[in-house]
Amino acid sequence: MNGKKKTIHIISHTHWDREWYLPYEKHHYLLIEFMDQLLDTLEKDPQFKSFHLDGQTIILDDYLEVRPDMKDKIKQFIDEERIHIGPWYVLQDEFLTSSESNIRNLQYGMKDAKKWGNISKIGYFPDSFGNMGQAPQILHQAGIKHAAFGRGVKPTGFNNLVSEADSYESPYSEMRWQAPNGSEVTGILFANWYCNGNEIPEDKEAAKKYWDGHIEAMERYAASDHLLMLNGCDHQPVQTNLSAAIQTAEELYPDYEFIHSNFNQYIQALDEQLTVPELKEVKGELRSQHTDGWGTLVNTASSRVYLKQMNQEVQTLLEKEVEPLATFSYLLGEDDDRDILEYAWKTLMQNHPHDSICGCSVDEVHREMVTRFEKSKYMAESYKQATMKKLGAKIDTTIFNKYGKEPIPFVVFNTTGLGKTGVVTVEIDFMRAYFADGAHRQSVEAFDLDHYILVDADGNEYDYHLEDTAVVFDYDLPKHQFRQPYLAKRAKVSFEAKDIPLFSHSTFALVKAAKKEREKQQIASSKNTLENKQVRVEINTNGSLTIIDKKTGRTFSNLLIYENTGDIGNEYMYREANDDSPITTENETAQIQLIENSSFRATYLITHQFEIPESAEALLEKEQKQLVWFTSRKAKRSKKTVLFTMQTKVSLEKHSTGVNVDVVYDNNAKDHRLRVLFPTNIQSDVHYADAIFEVAKRNNRPAGEWTNPDYSQHQQAFVSMHDSNQGITITNKGLNEYEVLRDEANTIAMTLLRAVGELGDWGYFPTPEAQCLGQQTASFKIYPHLSGTTNEQVYQQAYQYVVPWSTLQIPVQDGEVASKHQYLSYQAKDNLVQTSLKVATNKEDLMIRFFNMTNKESSIEIKEQENIATIYESNVLEEKVNECIDNMQVYVKQFEIKSIGIIPRRK
Numbered sequence: 001m002n003g004k005k006k007t008i009h010i011i012s013h014t015h016w017d018r019e020w021y022l023p024y025e026k027h028h029y030l031l032i033e034f035m036d037q038l039l040d041t042l043e044k045d046p047q048f049k050s051f052h053l054d055g056q057t058i059i060l061d062d063y064l065e066v067r068p069d070m071k072d073k074i075k076q077f078i079d080e081e082r083i084h085i086g087p088w089y090v091l092q093d094e095f096l097t098s099s100e101s102n103i104r105n106l107q108y109g110m111k112d113a114k115k116w117g118n119i120s121k122i123g124y125f126p127d128s129f130g131n132m133g134q135a136p137q138i139l140h141q142a143g144i145k146h147a148a149f150g151r152g153v154k155p156t157g158f159n160n161l162v163s164e165a166d167s168y169e170s171p172y173s174e175m176r177w178q179a180p181n182g183s184e185v186t187g188i189l190f191a192n193w194y195c196n197g198n199e200i201p202e203d204k205e206a207a208k209k210y211w212d213g214h215i216e217a218m219e220r221y222a223a224s225d226h227l228l229m230l231n232g233c234d235h236q237p238v239q240t241n242l243s244a245a246i247q248t249a250e251e252l253y254p255d256y257e258f259i260h261s262n263f264n265q266y267i268q269a270l271d272e273q274l275t276v277p278e279l280k281e282v283k284g285e286l287r288s289q290h291t292d293g294w295g296t297l298v299n300t301a302s303s304r305v306y307l308k309q310m311n312q313e314v315q316t317l318l319e320k321e322v323e324p325l326a327t328f329s330y331l332l333g334e335d336d337d338r339d340i341l342e343y344a345w346k347t348l349m350q351n352h353p354h355d356s357i358c359g360c361s362v363d364e365v366h367r368e369m370v371t372r373f374e375k376s377k378y379m380a381e382s383y384k385q386a387t388m389k390k391l392g393a394k395i396d397t398t399i400f401n402k403y404g405k406e407p408i409p410f411v412v413f414n415t416t417g418l419g420k421t422g423v424v425t426v427e428i429d430f431m432r433a434y435f436a437d438g439a440h441r442q443s444v445e446a447f448d449l450d451h452y453i454l455v456d457a458d459g460n461e462y463d464y465h466l467e468d469t470a471v472v473f474d475y476d477l478p479k480h481q482f483r484q485p486y487l488a489k490r491a492k493v494s495f496e497a498k499d500i501p502l503f504s505h506s507t508f509a510l511v512k513a514a515k516k517e518r519e520k521q522q523i524a525s526s527k528n529t530l531e532n533k534q535v536r537v538e539i540n541t542n543g544s545l546t547i548i549d550k551k552t553g554r555t556f557s558n559l560l561i562y563e564n565t566g567d568i569g570n571e572y573m574y575r576e577a578n579d580d581s582p583i584t585t586e587n588e589t590a591q592i593q594l595i596e597n598s599s600f601r602a603t604y605l606i607t608h609q610f611e612i613p614e615s616a617e618a619l620l621e622k623e624q625k626q627l628v629w630f631t632s633r634k635a636k637r638s639k640k641t642v643l644f645t646m647q648t649k650v651s652l653e654k655h656s657t658g659v660n661v662d663v664v665y666d667n668n669a670k671d672h673r674l675r676v677l678f679p680t681n682i683q684s685d686v687h688y689a690d691a692i693f694e695v696a697k698r699n700n701r702p703a704g705e706w707t708n709p710d711y712s713q714h715q716q717a718f719v720s721m722h723d724s725n726q727g728i729t730i731t732n733k734g735l736n737e738y739e740v741l742r743d744e745a746n747t748i749a750m751t752l753l754r755a756v757g758e759l760g761d762w763g764y765f766p767t768p769e770a771q772c773l774g775q776q777t778a779s780f781k782i783y784p785h786l787s788g789t790t791n792e793q794v795y796q797q798a799y800q801y802v803v804p805w806s807t808l809q810i811p812v813q814d815g816e817v818a819s820k821h822q823y824l825s826y827q828a829k830d831n832l833v834q835t836s837l838k839v840a841t842n843k844e845d846l847m848i849r850f851f852n853m854t855n856k857e858s859s860i861e862i863k864e865q866e867n868i869a870t871i872y873e874s875n876v877l878e879e880k881v882n883e884c885i886d887n888m889q890v891y892v893k894q895f896e897i898k899s900i901g902i903i904p905r906r907k
């Protein structure tokens with residue numbers, strides 16, 4: 001010590017879980033009370049200097065929805081820097097929301113905070129269940145140089161040495177946190193949690209006891225003379241007598257300086273004192289790697305899987321379908337609608353707080369979330385449909401008159417940043433009879449669907465498959481007329497589209513013409529086998545798969561075995577039932593049935609029926625009610641069993657190297673976990689998982705202190721294992737949890753369902769709906785890495801798997817846009833993943849974003865085209881960071897997130 005007084009920064013805050021152990025509106029009611037009291041305190045007590053509003057701007061929206069008249073008062077306190085807001089819109093779970101969702105959360109949060117005036121300059125993750133590795137890069141690009149978090153790193157204190165090699169431990173609560181690309185922020189760990197200055201006593205005697213312990217605890221970890229004291233906790237009301245309590249402290253401890261501080265003031269003081277290189281550097285993802293593994297909350301990734309699936313669907317709809325389509329339309333001179341997008345995004349993001357998307361709240365909360373997902377989805381779908389109609393109306397389809405009679409054209413959009421091949425399913429109305437014209441059901445029913453061939457704009461013929469043929473009621477809602485009901489002869493048409501360029505459309509049509517007879521090799525050419533030019537898939541009698549690379553003979557065996565275990569944990573944590581041994585389908589006999597077979601796709605339906613315990617034994621409920629901590633529970637699984645039936649569709653397409661799997665089952669059991677196993681038989685110490693703007697390299701085995709038998713982890717689109725000559729990648733839709741088993745085969749286990757009956761944490765909160773009874777689904781795809789294919793190429797396929805085609809039936813018409821058209825074209829190296837294409841939020845430019853998956857430098861060249869004037873380098877906030885680039889080429893450094901602004905030349 002240099003004789004200078006240490007400063008204790010008391011920062012008042014409340015950690016506002018928007019919904020959790022109470023339904024949203026009950027927490028909302030408390031929020032109104034809380035805000036009323038805060039505004040009152042700030043007004044009456046000039047000594048109550050400032051308040052940190054939990055880093056999320058949505059608190060203000062929620063309050064003003066009920067008390068709109070308080071707007072001016074709030075504005076005044078924000079202007080006076082007594083209320084600190086932003087930078088986020090909500091306090092999201094970083095790993096269960098997409099890369100783009102994490103960015104949008106920051107964009108909309110900062111946009112709203114800017115409207116008010118001041119933005120708090122700290123990347124705030126107080127309660128995140130682990131932190132994404134790229135956070136320092138994202139924050140750095142947004143001009144934020146500090147981040148505060150409550151989990152992820154183990155603080156060891158001064159007496160504990162931290163090994164140089166260890167990236168996840170720090171002796172101090174302050175550290176340097178580095179993203180994979182080298183971007184850095186100063187990380188501040190709440191080593192004594194974010195409640196360490198809660199309820200400071202005013203009474204001298206009580207204060208003495210309180211401060212002695214608290215000061216010692218802070219000094220144990222603080223690297224500087226500025227000690228951080230967070231005055232608040234979860235849903236904590238304002239401490240209205242804080243000024244008096246600070247006065248007491250000043251009298252008791254003259255050797256310390258006490259200030260009612262805020263984060264801006266604290267980080268400024270910290271920066272002035274700390275010379276950064278002294279601090280320990282932590283790198284990348286902070287997932288509490290160095291703990292016993294019992295408190296990491298990672299199994300929230302498998303709590304209420306249905307929420308994760310809905311989230312994946314709506315995120316994809318917004319970022320990979322609606323936004324690119326709106327960009328296409330914008331390039332053709334149409335207006336985009338940013339307000340609609342902001343509404344849909346914000347409604348979706350209201351489901352992204354850590355207690356919401358993690359599925360660790362009471363049932364009422366998650367029921368309301370389902371409605372929010374639907375609200376966002378319906379708005380996004382309406383905008384998508386309107387946008388596709390505008391685009392469709394411009395496309396010339398007269399060419400199809402050349403190929404046959406009565407053409408029924410339709411357009412297929414590839415909204416991904418990668419050329420695409422695969423089976424397209426489009427809904428076609430072969431005939432419509434409007435009520436206004438006196439529709440006759442008989443004539444619609446009698447409409448003949450035969451004699452059509454499917455052609456593209458060049459006249460090439462395609463095999464196709466018709467299904468769900470029916471007469472249906474539907475209606476048009478014309479823009480300037482009353483609604484128009486009709487009956488339609490409708491069917492689903494499936495075919496394989498090949499090499500549809502990135503960000504483009506291609507037009508096809510059914511026309512009446514004579515079919516050319518061609519020899520067709522079917523995909524299922526022998527029993528229980530699927531085969532194309534590159535891979536052969538054999539279905540074994542137990543329903544598992546053997547996948548063979550035909551060129552090299554490399555084989556993956558025993559893939560797709562189901563595993564069931566008892567779970568006596570809670571929404572946060574998986575805890576295997578006592579004396580449990582996993583039930584698997586390895587020794588079961590499955591029913592195997594070929595249900596679709598054509599030249600472009602074949603599908604088998606595999607049915608498994610096996611007995612599993614109906615629930616945990618009755619002891620579990622007793623232990624829950626008696627608040628027995630889940631690690632100490634003694635409950636086993638019930639002796640009573642139920643018949644569990646799983647239906648698995650396995651299909652292979654003509655030009656795909658991966659195997660599609662779609663599972664449907666009725667969950668009729670409680671307190672259990674269901675997983676699917678993929679033994680990789682690859683010798684490796686590490687595997688790779690899709691995370692936030694990062695393909696994260698993770699260890700197969702946990703650190704020494706990890707005592708939890710389970711080592712589950714988060715994933716976004718995929719998990720992958722490979723060595724120098726073979727590999728396997730499993731991509732998924734909304735299945736966020738996997739584990740690499742500590743067995744000889746390095747088996748990847750992916751969680752399909754976790755059914756539990758209580759919330760967990762600080763009390764007993766029963767959650768019968770977290771048992772997820774009733775019909776459940778799961779979709780994933782297994783990609784063997786074929787010879788001659790790079791890992792990055794497989795990852796690109798995995799990313800594309802989750803994005804559906806967008807299709808629309810259109811009339812035969814003249815149009816200004818060709819039947820095949822690419823809206824934007826570029827050349828990007830394989831190690832670059834495109835994550836977003838949209839119209840910028842606050843200006844007229846387009847924004848496209850990539851990230852580099854590897855440590856190799858890379859580049860993108862945007863192709864010159866008529867409707868593009870120039871491009872520039874941007875950042876995550878859509879700001880220009882570099883001047884226009886003449887040669888249209890942008891370099892991307894290792895692990896860099898690169899946003900590019902495109903200035904269009906619009907019609």
Ligand SMILES: [Zn+2]
Pocket residue numbers: 015016017127354355
């Ligand atoms: Zn929280």
